[in-house]
Amino acid sequence: MPRYSKERKAAVLKKLLPPHNRSVVSVATEEGISDATLYSWLKQCREKGVPVPGYTQSDNEWSPDAKLAVVIETATLSETELGAYCREKGLYPEQIQQWKAACLQGAGQQEGQAKTAQKQRKEDRKTIKQLKAEVRRKDRALAETTSLLVLSKQLGALYSEDPHSG
Incomplete structure (x- = not known):
C-alpha cells in the first residue's frame, strides 16, 4: 500500500470536502488512488468531527x-x-x-x-x-x-x- 504525503492527502481531501464535494470515484480516477483509500480518509475525517458530504x-x-x-x-x-x-x-x-x-x-x-x-x-x-x-x-x-x-x-x-x- 503506497504512502501519501500529508500535503497530497490534504489536497485530495480538499477536492472531496466542501465546497468542492466531488465524488470519490471521480477523484480516485483523476488522482490514481483507490476508492478504498479515499473512503478510509473520509472515515478518518468523520472520526475527527469534520463534516463529510454524502454521509448522514x-x-x-x-x-x-x-x-x-x-x-x-x-x-x-x-x-x-x-x-x-x-x-x-x-x-x-x-x-x-x-x-x-x-x-x-x-x-x-x-x-x-x-x-x-x-x-x-x-x-x-x-x-x-x-x-x-x-x-x-x-x-x-x-x-x-x-x-x-x-x-x-x-x-x-x-x-x-x-x-x-x-
Whole structure:
C-alpha cells in the first residue's frame, strides 16, 4: 500500500470536502488512488468531527467542536443557502437550530457558573477574614494565659522562698 504525503492527502481531501464535494470515484480516477483509500480518509475525517458530504450522521456522531463549527458557519446564511449547506453536509436545519440552542444554553450556564463561583469566592474571603480574626483573638488569649501562668509561677516561687528564708 503506497504512502501519501500529508500535503497530497490534504489536497485530495480538499477536492472531496466542501465546497468542492466531488465524488470519490471521480477523484480516485483523476488522482490514481483507490476508492478504498479515499473512503478510509473520509472515515478518518468523520472520526475527527469534520463534516463529510454524502454521509448522514446522527447528532451524537458529531463532536461538540464540529457542531459549534457548523453553527458558526451557518450563522450568516440565508434560508436558501442554509438548505444547500444542509444538503451538502447531510444535515437538517432543525438539527442546526438545536445545536445553536445548546450552544447558547451552554454559554448561559457558563455565565451562571461564573456568578456562582464569584459569590463563593466572596463567601470564602469573608470566612477567611472571620477565621483570621478568631485566630488573632485566640493568640491574644493564649498570650494572656501564658503571662498569667508565668506570673503565677513567679509569685509562687517568690512566696515559697520567703518562708524558707525567714
